[in-house]
Amino acid sequence: MADELYLENIDEFVTDQNRVVTYKWLSYTLGVHVNQAKQMLYDYVERKRKENSGAQLHVTYLIAGNLLQNGHMCHKVAVVREDKLEAMKSKLSTTASVHVYSIQQAFLKDSSPLYNTDYDIVKTNLHNCSKFSAIHCDAAVPRMLPDIPRAQTSLQGSSQRENDTDVPSTPAINGHGPLAAKHSLQQHKGIMGMFAAKAASKPQNTNKETKAEAPGVSTASSKPPTKNNIINNFFGKAAMNKLKVNPMVEQPKEEKDVVKPSVAVAEPELNPNPVAEKPGKRTESAGIQQKDRKSQMKHVDRSDNKEERDPENAKRKRKRIKQLQSDSSDEEDVPPSPTLEEEKASSPPPVLALKTELEPASMEVSVGGRKRKRKRVLKSKMFIDEEEGCMGKAG
Amino acid sequence: FSAQAAPTARGLLSPPSGEPPTFPRVPVLGYSDCSAPFQLGERSFARQYAHVYSVRLAAMRPALEQRARRRWGNDVVVRKLSELQEGEKCCVVGTLFKAMQLQPSILQEISEEHNLVPQPPLPKYIQPSDELILEDELQRIKLEGAIDVQKLVTGTILAVYGSEQDDGRFLVEGHCLADLPPPLPWNGPSSDRFVLLASGLGLGSGSGEALLSTQLLVDVVTGQLGAEGEQRCASQISRVILAGNLLSQNTQSRDTINKAKYLTKKTQAASVEAVKMLDEILLQLCTSVPVDVMPGEFDPTNYTLPQQPLHRCMLPLASTYATLRLVTNPYQADLDGVRFLGTSGQNVSDIFKYSSMDDYLEILEWTLLAGHICPTAPDTLGCYPFYKSDPFILTECPHVYFCGNAPRFQSKLLQGAEGQRVLLVTVPDFSATQTACLVNLRDLACQPITFSGFGDEDED
Numbered sequence: 001m002a003d004e005l006y007l008e009n010i011d012e013f014v015t016d017q018n019r020v021v022t023y024k025w026l027s028y029t030l031g032v033h034v035n036q037a038k039q040m041l042y043d044y045v046e047r048k049r050k051e052n053s054g055a056q057l058h059v060t061y062l063i064a065g066n067l068l069q070n071g072h073m074c075h076k077v078a079v080v081r082e083d084k085l086e087a088m089k090s091k092l093s094t095t096a097s098v099h100v101y102s103i104q105q106a107f108l109k110d111s112s113p114l115y116n117t118d119y120d121i122v123k124t125n126l127h128n129c130s131k132f133s134a135i136h137c138d139a140a141v142p143r144m145l146p147d148i149p150r151a152q153t154s155l156q157g158s159s160q161r162e163n164d165t166d167v168p169s170t171p172a173i174n175g176h177g178p179l180a181a182k183h184s185l186q187q188h189k190g191i192m193g194m195f196a197a198k199a200a201s202k203p204q205n206t207n208k209e210t211k212a213e214a215p216g217v218s219t220a221s222s223k224p225p226t227k228n229n230i231i232n233n234f235f236g237k238a239a240m241n242k243l244k245v246n247p248m249v250e251q252p253k254e255e256k257d258v259v260k261p262s263v264a265v266a267e268p269e270l271n272p273n274p275v276a277e278k279p280g281k282r283t284e285s286a287g288i289q290q291k292d293r294k295s296q297m298k299h300v301d302r303s304d305n306k307e308e309r310d311p312e313n314a315k316r317k318r319k320r321i322k323q324l325q326s327d328s329s330d331e332e333d334v335p336p337s338p339t340l341e342e343e344k345a346s347s348p349p350p351v352l353a354l355k356t357e358l359e360p361a362s363m364e365v366s367v368g369g370r371k372r373k374r375k376r377v378l379k380s381k382m383f384i385d386e387e388e389g390c391m392g393k394a395g
Numbered sequence: 396f397s398a399q400a401a402p403t404a405r406g407l408l409s410p411p412s413g414e415p416p417t418f419p420r421v422p423v424l425g426y427s428d429c430s431a432p433f434q435l436g437e438r439s440f441a442r443q444y445a446h447v448y449s450v451r452l453a454a455m456r457p458a459l460e461q462r463a464r465r466r467w468g469n470d471v472v473v474r475k476l477s478e479l480q481e482g483e484k485c486c487v488v489g490t491l492f493k494a495m496q497l498q499p500s501i502l503q504e505i506s507e508e509h510n511l512v513p514q515p516p517l518p519k520y521i522q523p524s525d526e527l528i529l530e531d532e533l534q535r536i537k538l539e540g541a542i543d544v545q546k547l548v549t550g551t552i553l554a555v556y557g558s559e560q561d562d563g564r565f566l567v568e569g570h571c572l573a574d575l576p577p578p579l580p581w582n583g584p585s586s587d588r589f590v591l592l593a594s595g596l597g598l599g600s601g602s603g604e605a606l607l608s609t610q611l612l613v614d615v616v617t618g619q620l621g622a623e624g625e626q627r628c629a630s631q632i633s634r635v636i637l638a639g640n641l642l643s644q645n646t647q648s649r650d651t652i653n654k655a656k657y658l659t660k661k662t663q664a665a666s667v668e669a670v671k672m673l674d675e676i677l678l679q680l681c682t683s684v685p686v687d688v689m690p691g692e693f694d695p696t697n698y699t700l701p702q703q704p705l706h707r708c709m710l711p712l713a714s715t716y717a718t719l720r721l722v723t724n725p726y727q728a729d730l731d732g733v734r735f736l737g738t739s740g741q742n743v744s745d746i747f748k749y750s751s752m753d754d755y756l757e758i759l760e761w762t763l764l765a766g767h768i769c770p771t772a773p774d775t776l777g778c779y780p781f782y783k784s785d786p787f788i789l790t791e792c793p794h795v796y797f798c799g800n801a802p803r804f805q806s807k808l809l810q811g812a813e814g815q816r817v818l819l820v821t822v823p824d825f826s827a828t829q830t831a832c833l834v835n836l837r838d839l840a841c842q843p844i845t846f847s848g849f850g851d852e853d854e855d
Contacts, residue, residue, distance in 0.1 A: 024619060034619045064621055074843040077611055081849055097622030111848030115607040130682040134626040135618030137420035137683045142715045
């Protein structure tokens with residue numbers, strides 16, 4: 001065992017780095033039991049004092065024991081400076097424990113640096129904060145991760161059931177497919193099912209409500225680090241970003257988004273890499289989110305336009321997927337994006353719909369994703385404004 | 396606690412020796428949560444509060460009649476107010492109402508005729524001119540005589556013995572409360588086991604003095620602090636109960652209500668940071684010991700009693716551990732065979748405001764003797780409009796009865812006539828006193844545990 005190594009380490013921490021070395025900080029840094037850390041500190045102090053090398057060391061001790069206070073025998077635990085140690089010991093009727101709490105070069109006016117050091121080191125080690133402790137609890141086991149998402153989906157399920165009194169809940173549950181990482185087929189069905197029930201406002205309302213909790217749920221579930229949750233988190237973040245970037249996204253855009261997933265799912269061969277499938281799922285759900293958010297503003301006319309815009313929506317959707325990925329610093333996805341653009345450029349026939357104005361705008365720009373997104377937003381805003389101007393105030 | 400630790404006190408003042416021991420936490424022998432009556436399911440506020448009182452009276456009447464017979468003889472006449480005859484000595488059971496002039500009343504505040512400025516909150520609202528009125532299902536009658544007007548509070552069910560006078564008042568010769576409820580069998584552990592009671596952590600207060608003490612508390616319980624003996628004793632702490640006010644009162648101010656929207660758009664409620672801090676502290680505790688968290692007056696949950704548990708989504712880190720239990724206020728549970736019952740202190744502090752009793756322990760004992768956790772609800776203390784049954788009536792005598800957020804630590808072992816043995820504990824406010832309580836389940840002994848750092852000035 002490298003006996004002297006820890007002495008050198010402590011020496012380095014205290015004198016060279018001028019740190020406040022508490023027993024807890026030392027225990028985490030060196031990876032040793034807290035009691036060993038306390039003993040190491042004591043050993044260091046003793047040797048340094050013997051050497052009398054002139055370096056000033058200030059030591060604080062922890063003392064605990066019985067103290068008669070207000071008529072009760074109370075157990076007192078106190079952190080004291082070295083000079084007050086003996087005074088405190090004499091006050092206590094019995095001493096239960098005394099050990100070194102911290103070593104530092106500077107004279108401490110109060111105990112807040114001690115607290116800050118401990119706070120920082122515990123914060124960085126939150127998940128094994130009892131690893132070096134002297135007490136091990138068998139009952140303290142983190143709950144199995146599936147329990148938590150299951151609880152959440154059951155929460156969603158139950159809240160859906162509360163909301164949908166008479167509306168079939170299959171679309172709603174399927175709308176939550178991505179969160180539970182269900183099969184893409186179910187999502188496909190779900191999207192179709194949602195189109196079928198599009199006219200009814202109820203499922204959309206429920207979706208809106210349940211989707212409103214979905215981001216909350218996904219962010220809550222981001223803590224337990226599993227792949228599913230990373231995807232959900234990303235999806236949640238991406239969806240949130242999208243919603244923020246397009247605060248005024250009106251129906252045509254959403255409908256595009258909604259239709260895109262169906263096409264995207266229908267043509268999985270075009271995107272062989274598995275990464276694209278996840279974005280497919282993500283964007284589907286994002287589409288669902290957006291659609292649900294603005295569900296009240298839906299007019300029947302839009303539906304006709306929507307069908308026509310299906311294919312290009314898919315393409316645009318795919319473009320956006322790629323942009324998103326490039327945003328998230330996935331290097332490998334950047335090269336494929338130009339190729340996708342070419343693909344989209346090469347299939348103009350279905351493009352002839354009303355959205356030609358938007359299409360060329362997005363096609364021409366071949367730089368990074370953000371510009372394209374921004375352009376599209378502006379254009380669509382104008383488009384909608386004109387339209388609404390034509391249609392007059394709907395009231 | 397300390398005596399066992401003494402022998403190895405100086406053990407850690409030595410160079411590192413062999414492998415330091417790790418102590419296993421004492422396993423939970425038995426735990427059952429009995430707070431089901433305090434959990435509200437579907438809530439409807441469409442009912443009036445009068446039902447609470449009628450249910451309370453109906454439930455406690457039999458017990459009180461029994462007590463009255465025991466006290467004043469088996470042949471004492473128990474009458475309802477409508478059957479009273481003038482001059483006849485009898486016993487009446489009813490609900491008490493104290494008419495207080497200083498009691499804040501919303502009607503007075505909004506009365507435009509009076510043009511009154513709302514009354515500032517006072518520490519006590521009692522006055523010599525207060526009057527006691529006894530009500531039963533149909534009538535009410537003013538009380539006078541051998542009865543302590545200042546001490547009693549509205550909502551208490553009691554039995555008075557006396558006679559009606561010709562001026563319509565009831566002259567009281569004696570009165571009695573429901574007294575201690577029937578005892579529970581004792582199944583306590585045979586070896587030392589401790590439960591740590593703490594309340595009033597007061598996170599988010601903006602002042603860091605209590606933070607080191609909170610950290611020391613967590614370290615002692617998780618076994619990081621102290622020499623080996625103390626760590627072994629700490630491993631016998633089988634549970635930690637945090638009795639309310641985890642957040643400080645400072646987190647309560649909501650700028651969003653008072654200020655204009657454009658000023659408060661980007662600001663975060665102070666309680667958000669405080670809850671994050673709470674989550675980290677609870678995570679450290681949960682990895683080592685089962686914790687029960689009760690909400691308090693300043694915590695983000697509903698205001699009326701019974702307060703529902705904090706939602707687990709607020710504590711994402713800590714709620715992954717099964718050792719964290721979020722419970723209601725009031726809280727009742729069987730821990731290792733010992734029945735605990737306690738609140739976060741709102742009931743006691745409310746009685747304090749409307750009664751001449753000054754001592755929190757005295758008030759706590761009085762509520763136990765009155766057979767009801769919070770008699771002042773719903774009059775001055777917010778409460779859910781129950782109509783089927785009043786869950787705050789004490790039907791069984793707990794072994795440990797505590798209240799949180801008291802100004803100082805007090806404890807008393809009460810012995811009842813039917814063999815009840817209750818430990819009354821007033822858990823002090825940790826942010827002010829840096830004191831928590833350790834209850835030994837084997838013999839119901841209670842010891843306060845204080846933490847301190849050092850500051851600029853040295854106190855002795």
